[in-house]
Amino acid sequence: MRFYVPSNIYVEKNCVKNHKEEFPKIGKKALIVTGRHSAKVNGSLDDVLSVLEEKEIPYVIFDQVEENPSLETVEKGALLGKDSGADFLIGIGGGSPIDAAKAMAILMANPEEPAADLYVNKGLSHLPVVAIPTTCGTGTEATAVSVLTNHQKGMKKSIPYKIFPSLSLVDGKYLAAARKSLIISTSIDALAHAVESYLNSKSDIYNRMFPEYAFRLWAQNKEALASDAALTEDQCELFMLTSTIAGMAIAHTGTGIPHGMSYDLTYHKNVPHGMACGYFLAAYMEVCAKYVPDQVKNVLTMLDFADLEEFRTYLTSLIGSFEISREEKESFAQAMAYNEGKLSAAPCKVTPEDIHFIYEKSLIIK
Ligand code: NAP
Ligand code: FE
Secondary structure, three states, X not given: OOOOOOOEEEEOOOHHHHOHHHHHHHOOOEEEEOOOOHHHHOOHHHHHHHHHHHOOOOEEEEOOOOOOOEHHHHHHHHHHHHHHOXXXXXXXXXXXXXXXXXXXXXXXXXXXXXXHHHHOOOOOOOOOEEEEEOOOOOOHHHOOOOEEEEOOOOEEEEOOOOOOOOEEEEOXXXXXXXXXXXXXXXXXXXXXXXXHHHOOOOOOXXXXXXXXXXXXXXXXXXXXXXXXXXXOHHHHHHHHHHHHHHHHHHHHHXXXXXXXXXXXXXXXXXXXXXXXXXHHXXXXXXXXXHHOHHHHHHHXXXXXXXXXXXXXXXXXXXXXXOEEOHHHHHHHHHHXXXXXXXXXXXXXXXXXXXHHHHHHHHOEEO
């Protein structure tokens, strides 16, 4: 058994400003990596800039990260970072800018490396990364993972490097600017992390501290998610904490089959990441229940659902259903049946028939 999440993580109100002394310890010039709009409107970029200015740390900003960041974007951002002489990165936003910053950190530390080789583990080093999450799902502030899109190969996948942020500053106030659909989708991502980490062949007593706590926190958020009302400040903080704790869970085990299945739905059908995982969760748990019924029951109990049907109905009320064609299903299921990495993460043997069952049960196939 091993416990290892080597990031300095603060989860609290105003934590960027509270921990301004940490920034000069990390580097002398920053590459700030964000999406196109949100960091400018939710206050996160302003908080970072005021700290950098106060500490007289120069910076350049790369604000072109798209959702599900591509190798091309990572290459472009890293080029700006290299040209400017930045020696650390600050990723601000959802998982996309933070994951992109992690990958840029490798290319900046290894200026001759092409972005296309990021999928090959050459044991390369990386510059330090500061993570400031503004969505409540990926937990990337607590994981070593960077998920990138490779348009040439037509796929979305994690790169094989481990890039834990040196510093993560988690403040729920940035969530106040998020639309409800984003909060729903990203908090279902956090739920998927907890479920896939708990129902996982690598799960052990250390790891389980995290999903078990995440389930209990998530149960407290169910009502707020289902209601049309805007989140209160306290709810924003709770959603953010849930996401970070679920991130710590997958930092130990990685994700499993629902995440493996989600990538095709996001890449080919444009479904947001959290929703894409959420469609497959109940059926994945149904398959696991054939082999490890007590574990599935524990998950449902901690989430405060009476049974799998209640869980399924609740998720459908949040994200509805999604339709794909029979040809698409066949091609996605075929690829998934060979995804050894994700299949081996399940706590039981999952057969190709099980994979077909999960697709049939989770999506409308026409
Ligand atoms: P995202 O793709 O980073 O952002 C989605 C949208 O939300 C963007 O339009 C973004 O706008 C906007 N946004 C972000 N924060 C906001 C806020 N506070 N208020 C209003 N709008 C906001 O979404 P995400 O779900 O967080 O990240 C998904 C990515 O993370 C996927 O690529 C997924 O595979 C990956 N992921 C990584 C891990 C990991 O461990 N590393 C785990 C799970 C998933 P802007 O573009 O303007 O910023
Ligand atoms: Fe995820």
